[in-house]
Amino acid sequence: xxxxxxxxxxxxxxxxxxxxxxxxxxxxxxxxxxxxxxxxxxxxxxxxxxxxxxxxxxxxxxxxxxxxxxxxxxxxxxxxxxxxxxxxxxxxxxxxxxxxxxxxxxxxxxxxxxxxxxxxx
Ligand SMILES: [Zn+2]
Numbered sequence: 001x002x003x004x005x006x007x008x009x010x011x012x013x014x015x016x017x018x019x020x021x022x023x024x025x026x027x028x029x030x031x032x033x034x035x036x037x038x039x040x041x042x043x044x045x046x047x048x049x050x051x052x053x054x055x056x057x058x059x060x061x062x063x064x065x066x067x068x069x070x071x072x073x074x075x076x077x078x079x080x081x082x083x084x085x086x087x088x089x090x091x092x093x094x095x096x097x098x099x100x101x102x103x104x105x106x107x108x109x110x111x112x113x114x115x116x117x118x119x120x121x
Contacts, residue, residue, distance in 0.1 A: 002065050005036035009049070018048040020055070020069055021099040030116050049116055051099060053108040073098055080104050 009030050016025040025031040025048050032052035034045040047055065058072050059065060076098035081087030084103065086094040098104050 003037040007034045016046050020051040049113045
């Protein structure tokens with residue numbers, strides 16, 4: 001059970017690493033910062049905005065607050081990699097993790113993510 005939970009989207013004051021896609025969240029970029037307590041354990045989770053959208057969508061569809069990154073990777077594969085000509089589960093031999101695939105990531109990009117990547121615009 002989730003005992004408490006806070007989420008905010010601060011601007012990074014230094015570089016961080018996204019917990020899911022392992023890409024760098026650069027200083028000055030907005031990112032998702034979550035803290036909470038789950039089954040007695042405190043957690044802190046830092047995610048890039050795209051991965052946060054992926055996580056939100058997954059939790060919405062599963063209707064559950066519980067997840068593991070492996071489940072989300074499988075879920076993304078099922079959704080997109082089967083139909084993708086490059087996908088491991090299709091005929092291709094793509095070795096990319098779905099959370100690092102630009103095609104999949106683009107499906108979870110919101111305006112906020114695009115502006116984030118180009119703060120000058
Ligand atoms: Zn990420």
